[in-house]
Amino acid sequence: MSIKRLSPEELLALDRFAVDEGNPHIVVDKAICARCEQRPCLVVCPARCYQLKDGQVHFEYAGCLECGTCRVMCSDKGVTDWNYPRATFGVTYRCS
Amino acid sequence: MAEEDFDAIVVGAGPSGSACAYTLAKAGKNVLLLERGDSAGAKNVSGGRLYTYALELVEPGLTQRAPLQRKIVREQIMLLSDGQATTIDHAEYGKEAESYSVVRATLDEWFAGEVEAQGASVVPGMRVDGLLEENGRIVGIKVGEDEMRAGIVVACDGVNSMLGRQAGLFDDVKASAVGVGVKETIELAPAVINQRFGVKDGEGAARVAIGCTEGISGGGFLYTNKDSISLGIVFNPEQAARHGRQIQEIFQDFKLHPAIAALIEGGTSVEYGAHLVPEIGFHGVPQRLYRDGLLVAGDAAQFGINTGMIIRGMDLALVSGLAAARAILQDGDTGPAYMAQLEQLMLLPNLRAYAEFHGIFGISRIFKEYPDLANEALRFLFTVDGQVPPPMIKKLKAIVTSKASYVQLAKDAWKGYRSV
Numbered sequence: 001m002s003i004k005r006l007s008p009e010e011l012l013a014l015d016r017f018a019v020d021e022g023n024p025h026i027v028v029d030k031a032i033c034a035r036c037e038q039r040p041c042l043v044v045c046p047a048r049c050y051q052l053k054d055g056q057v058h059f060e061y062a063g064c065l066e067c068g069t070c071r072v073m074c075s076d077k078g079v080t081d082w083n084y085p086r087a088t089f090g091v092t093y094r095c096s
Numbered sequence: 097m098a099e100e101d102f103d104a105i106v107v108g109a110g111p112s113g114s115a116c117a118y119t120l121a122k123a124g125k126n127v128l129l130l131e132r133g134d135s136a137g138a139k140n141v142s143g144g145r146l147y148t149y150a151l152e153l154v155e156p157g158l159t160q161r162a163p164l165q166r167k168i169v170r171e172q173i174m175l176l177s178d179g180q181a182t183t184i185d186h187a188e189y190g191k192e193a194e195s196y197s198v199v200r201a202t203l204d205e206w207f208a209g210e211v212e213a214q215g216a217s218v219v220p221g222m223r224v225d226g227l228l229e230e231n232g233r234i235v236g237i238k239v240g241e242d243e244m245r246a247g248i249v250v251a252c253d254g255v256n257s258m259l260g261r262q263a264g265l266f267d268d269v270k271a272s273a274v275g276v277g278v279k280e281t282i283e284l285a286p287a288v289i290n291q292r293f294g295v296k297d298g299e300g301a302a303r304v305a306i307g308c309t310e311g312i313s314g315g316g317f318l319y320t321n322k323d324s325i326s327l328g329i330v331f332n333p334e335q336a337a338r339h340g341r342q343i344q345e346i347f348q349d350f351k352l353h354p355a356i357a358a359l360i361e362g363g364t365s366v367e368y369g370a371h372l373v374p375e376i377g378f379h380g381v382p383q384r385l386y387r388d389g390l391l392v393a394g395d396a397a398q399f400g401i402n403t404g405m406i407i408r409g410m411d412l413a414l415v416s417g418l419a420a421a422r423a424i425l426q427d428g429d430t431g432p433a434y435m436a437q438l439e440q441l442m443l444l445p446n447l448r449a450y451a452e453f454h455g456i457f458g459i460s461r462i463f464k465e466y467p468d469l470a471n472e473a474l475r476f477l478f479t480v481d482g483q484v485p486p487p488m489i490k491k492l493k494a495i496v497t498s499k500a501s502y503v504q505l506a507k508d509a510w511k512g513y514r515s516v
Contacts, residue, residue, distance in 0.1 A: 003282070003360050005348045011280070011368035040337035046278045046344055046370030065370040066139060068256040069276045072269055072372070073333050083258070084132055084139075087223040092134055094201050095281050095324065096141040096369040 008048040012063040020089035024061040025082075026070070032078035033057035040073040065091055102128045102217075104424060105237055105246040107224045107259060109136035110200075111146075111410045112394025113252030114207040115154045115417030121214035122155075123425050128244065129208065129216050130237075132223040137204030141279060141369035143407060144319035144326040145302050146203070147195045150411035153441065154418050163206045164196035165321040166300025170293060173405065174316070174355065175467035176307035181355035182470050183303075197300050197319040197326070198410070199281075224253070227262055227390070234263060234389030248430060250391045250420050252413075255372045257396035265392060266382035271334050273380040273398065275314060275373040278347050279328030284363040286323050292359050293320055304405060307467030308350040312336050313457045315404070316350050318359070325360055327351060330373055332457070373409065374400035378444075378451035386431030391420045401446065403453045415443045455515030459508045465499040472498075 006014075028050075033039070039057060041050035047063045050070065057078070064085075071082040084090065106117045109131035117129040133139040145168060151158040169191070175182040212218040228236035228243055236245035237259075251259035255274065260266055286297065293301040305316035313332035318325060329347050336343050350356060374380055380398040385391065393399075394413035401408040419437035426433050438444045456462065472495045479485070500508070 003351065003357055003363060003365070005352055006280075006365060006368075008342075008344055011344060011365075014280075014365055014368050038337070040333070043337050043340055043342055044276060044331075044333045046276060048342065048344065065368075067276060067370040068269075068372050069333055069370070071256070072271045072274060073337060084223055084256075087132055087221045088134060090139070091369075092138045093141060093367060093369055094138075095199055095367050096201060096279060096326075 012047055015065075016092045016094065017062065018089045018092070019062045020085055023086065025085040025090070026059070026061050026064065026079060027081035028057070028059040029078050029080045030056065032076050032080075036076040036078055038075045040075055041070045044069050044073050100245045100247050101236070102126050102244065102246040104128070104248050104250060105130065105244060106250045106252060107237065108252035108254060108394070108396070109208045109211070109218065109220065110140055110204055110252060110254065110394060110413060111207070112396075112413035112417035113250070114204070114211050115414040116250050116252065116393060116421045117211045117216045117218075118154060118207070118214055119418055119421035120424060121211060121216035125424075127216040128246070129211055129218045130222045130224055130239075131208065131218070131220040133220060135201075135205050135220050136208035136218075137201040138220075140200040140204055141277065141371040142198075142200055142410060143277065143279070143317045143328060144197045144199070144321065145195050145407070146198045147408060147411040148193065150414035154414055161210070163202045164198055166197045166295070167193045167298060168195045168197060168302045169295060169299045170301035171405075172301055172303040174303055174305040175470045176305055176316075176353055176355065177468045177471040179354070180471035180475060181353070182474055183355070195302070197302070197321050199321055199324075224259065227259055232388060234387065248389055248391065248424055250393060251396050252394045252417060253396050255374055255395040255398070257392065259390075260382070260392045260396055263387055263390050265384045265387060265390075269372070269398065273374065273376045274333065275330040275375040276333045276336070276343065276370065277328055277330040277373050278344060278370045279326055279368070280347075280351065280365050281367040281369075282325045282327060282360050282363040283323060283366050284325055284360065288362065289320050289323070289325070295320070304407070305350070306463055308346075308353065309463050310339060310341065310346055311460065311464040312339050312346070313460065313463055317407070318356070324366070325363060327356070327360065330375070332375075374398040375402060376454040377401050378447040379454070381447065386434055388431070391423065391430065391434050393417050393420045399443065399447065401450050401453075403450055404456055412443055412446075415441050419443065452515045456512055459511050461500055461504065461508060469496060469499040
């Protein structure tokens with residue numbers, strides 16, 4: 001295999017995740033995000049968990065790398081709760 | 097007072113937690129080491145270099161047993177521009193080993209095993225949800241509905257330290273005090289790594305790069321592991337947000353820069369990780385790192401040093417975990433003893449020595465204009481095209497002033513001087 005540009009989806013596909021279905025470890029209040037003008041999350045989340053869809057900030061926790069960047073950067077506090085996933089869930093790194 | 101389940105509970109089996117638990121267990125203490133990952137290291141990402149003096153401080157000979165990747169014998173600095181690169185490559189031949197590349201999943205799991213061998217209870221797959229407090233003292237931890245009590249709790253729960261915040265020791269870490277790091281691990285045959293980096297078996301290179309962040313404060317890194325390359329960038333998140341381009345896109349451009357792509361060609365991307373990094377050193381360390389029944393160590397205490405050339409975190413984590421253990425093993429007031437140990441083991445003096453270094457990263461032209469300047473000047477000096485070249489000094493001056501005015505240069509030089 002040769003080196004190529006990988007999309008965020010392809011990058012995340014390299015990793016092993018155990019998704020805690022129906023139990024997001026990060027809670028985002030869309031009403032707050034709707035009023036937010038800066039939306040740094042769209043740019044700084046390394047997993048691109050935050051994406052703009054139909055003008056709204058859409059958050060998907062399944063590919064979260066648990067770094068904390070969204071929490072420290074959230075400008076209007078739309079991230080209302082941030083925790084690590086419950087034990088045995090989330091990302092598992094094998095060679096980082 | 098309710099009976100204690102343990103002498104000490106250490107939260108987080110990274111370098112600081114394991115160094116602390118190891119030292120306590122070795123001294124005969126009844127220790128519980130908890131880790132939220134399925135195994136130690138499963139949640140951890142780091143650039144990939146450990147300065148091993150710290151392992152030797154924990155216990156002489158530990159370095160020999162550790163699963164290290166490659167002894168770093170080449171220190172490289174790369175100045176990148178669009179289609180150009182200048183690399184400075186330093187080696188000191190015959191030098192004693194000072195640092196090794198590491199893979200955290202392997203390193204942390206090994207160290208947790210060593211902790212267990214010393215008699216501690218090591219329990220992975222357990223997320224600590226909170227602290228137990230009685231009469232103003234931390235007396236244990238909560239995991240779901242369960243409570244566990246201990247004489248002391250050591251929070252080694254990483255850069256996002258929930259426990260330190262919950263204990264009221266500090267506020268959430270500020271965006272201006274951290275970097276967001278992204279990293280791809282790329283498998284590559286050991287012989288190919290040896291050849292491309294000019295190293296022997298067991299030896300490797302560490303590289304930092306500037307000019308790969310589209311002007312955002314931050315830099316690239318590359319470490320050679322046994323059979324893989326760790327390649328990544330750390331960004332200032334506030335500047336990245338203002339810049340507006342997704343950071344993983346900028347990272348992929350870096351990966352595909354001809355100077356980088358040539359090093360990893362034929363390799364296979366096997367993992368992608370991200371992590372926050374304490375970035376501003378001494379000034380980022382919280383005022384309070386302890387209260388009755390609780391100590392905070394490692395990334396949770398925001399211990400880090402970044403001079404642009406030296407990036408340290410894991411060694412400081414090990415030393416602070418050791419400091420916490422030594423404080424606990426002493427009679428008397430544990431908190432002040434911990435701070436005294438951090439002085440004695442030279443962790444805080446080291447942080448102070450580099451206290452103003454992060455000021456360098458306030459010189460915005462370091463991240464684009466100056467690498468461009470270096471590359472353009474060198475391109476001019478190396479160009480032979482049969483034409484009559486312009487007068488050298490005049491041309492070099494023109495290259496310099498196309499990147500920064502003399503006033504800007506003077507300001508930046510002054511800022512750099514004041515920072516170091």
